Amino acid sequence: xxxxxxxxxxxxxxxxxxxxxxxxxxxxxxxxxxxxxxxxxxxxxxxxxxxxxxxxxxxxxxxxxxxxxxxxxxxxxxxxxxxxxxxxxxxxxxxxxxxxxxxxxxxxxxxxxxxxxxxxxxxxxxxxxxxxxxxxxxxxxxxxxxxxxxxxxxxxxxxxxxxxxxxxxxxxxxxxxxxxxxxxxxxxxxxxxxxxxxxxxxxxxxxxxxxxxxxxxxxxxxxxxxxx
Numbered sequence: 001x002x003x004x005x006x007x008x009x010x011x012x013x014x015x016x017x018x019x020x021x022x023x024x025x026x027x028x029x030x031x032x033x034x035x036x037x038x039x040x041x042x043x044x045x046x047x048x049x050x051x052x053x054x055x056x057x058x059x060x061x062x063x064x065x066x067x068x069x070x071x072x073x074x075x076x077x078x079x080x081x082x083x084x085x086x087x088x089x090x091x092x093x094x095x096x097x098x099x100x101x102x103x104x105x106x107x108x109x110x111x112x113x114x115x116x117x118x119x120x121x122x123x124x125x126x127x128x129x130x131x132x133x134x135x136x137x138x139x140x141x142x143x144x145x146x147x148x149x150x151x152x153x154x155x156x157x158x159x160x161x162x163x164x165x166x167x168x169x170x171x172x173x174x175x176x177x178x179x180x181x182x183x184x185x186x187x188x189x190x191x192x193x194x195x196x197x198x199x200x201x202x203x204x205x206x207x208x209x210x211x212x213x214x215x216x217x218x219x220x221x222x223x224x225x226x227x228x
Contacts, residue, residue, distance in 0.1 A: 105150055105222050115139050116211045119170065133174035137167050153221045162213055169207035176200035
């Protein structure tokens with residue numbers, strides 16, 4: 001059962017519980033009224049009186065009972081309205097919080113996508129460009145750890161592994177790009193420039209696919225939270 005169906009089911013249960021509670025209150029008040037009338041006729045059981053004063057006393061008795069019921073009903077309605085108002089205010093606060101959190105999530109997702117896209121837009125391989133791969137790798141791993149409160153889905157082992165795999169592809173891209181210009185992993189010139197390797201091209205393609213999966217996972221999470 002998804003979040004939407006579960007919330008709808010819970011709302012239906014609350015409605016039914018409210019209707020059941022109302023029926024019980026009406027039944028309770030009806031029983032009290034019947035008991036009080038029975039007590040009156042049990043005490044004064046000489047049949048219908050022709051005395052106007054007796055009927056006046058009976059009317060006063062009924063008015064007294066009605067007044068008690070009115071107080072009970074008024075109190076119950078006041079409490080019910082107060083609870084309904086509290087519930088509406090609570091829903092309003094939750095809605096505003098969701099809007100704020102959703103906006104923050106969207107902004108952080110845009111920043112992530114922008115950073116990852118920049119690594120795929122490097123066309124000229126030169127030494128400073130290699131640090132973009134390294135920075136993107138660090139950013140990706142830090143993102144997966146520091147944004148868990150904002151995106152709890154990052155605690156999922158499968159999602160965590162996708163981030164790790166994407167980071168590894170960035171590492172391969174950096175190393176292979178440096179090799180093509182004759183540098184080792186620490187940036188020392190050790191050889192002449194060579195054509196870009198197939199390993200770099202393959203890692204770049206796989207990284208792009210992993211990037212799409214990461215963005216899709218986070219977008220799906222945001223949408224699911226809104227639907228909740």
